[in-house]
Amino acid sequence: DIVMSQSPSSLAVSAGEKVTMSCKSSQSLLNSRTRKNYLAWYQQKPGQSPKLLIYWASTRESGVPDRFTGSGSGTDFTLTISSVQAEDLAVYYCKQSYNLLTFGAGTKLELK
C-alpha cells in the first residue's frame, strides 16, 4: 500500500500571505512510461464536495486560479498558494493514483 503523508495538519495564515503545504508518498508516483506523476490535489470547503485543483502533480485544472501551483516529483510534492484569499479556507488533500488510490489526511487552511 502507498501511504500519503501531509504536513502540516493545519495552517493559520493571513489574507495575502504565501502558503506552502507538503505531501509525501511512501513510494515514487512517477510512471516511467508516461513520465507523469500520479498525484492530484483537491480542495474541500466546509459542507461541500471536494474539488479538483491540480493533477499530474503540476497541471492546473481548468478554471482554477493561477495562485494555486503544484510542484514536485517522485515522492515529494508541494501545493503553493501564492496569495491566500478568504475563499481559500478549506481542507486540501493530496491523492495518489499510481497503485490503487490513497488520500492524504489533509491540511486544514485557516485564516488568522
Place this chain on the structure above:
Amino acid sequence: EVQLQQSGAELVRPGALVKLSCKASGFNIKDYYMHWVKQRPEQGLEWIGWIDPENGNTIYDPKFQGKASITADTSSNTAYLQLSSLTSEDTAVYYCARMITTQFDYWGQGTTLTVSS
C-alpha cells in the same frame, strides 16, 4: 452539463444493508471509471473502489472488500454502492466521482448515511 446526482440521506439499523445511487447526466458512464469515496464526520477522504461500467469490472481498496459492492446500470446511467452488515463505523458521507485519466473531475453532492438503532 455534467452532473452526478446522489440519492438522499439514509438512516439504517445496525446489521442492515443499504444501496446508494449516483445518477449521471451530461455524459455516458460507459466512457469513464466511476468511483466511491467515504468521509466520516470530521475526518478525511477514504477511497472505496471503482467500477468500469462498460464491462462491470470492479476494484476495491482491501479495507472495503466484503463490505462494499459497486455496480452500474448503463441503461439508467447510474452507479450504485451497496454496503452490508452496517455498523456505526459506516456512518459517513459517501461520494461518487467520475475519473478522467487519473483524477476525479466531477463529484456528486454526497449521501449521508447514519447507522443507528
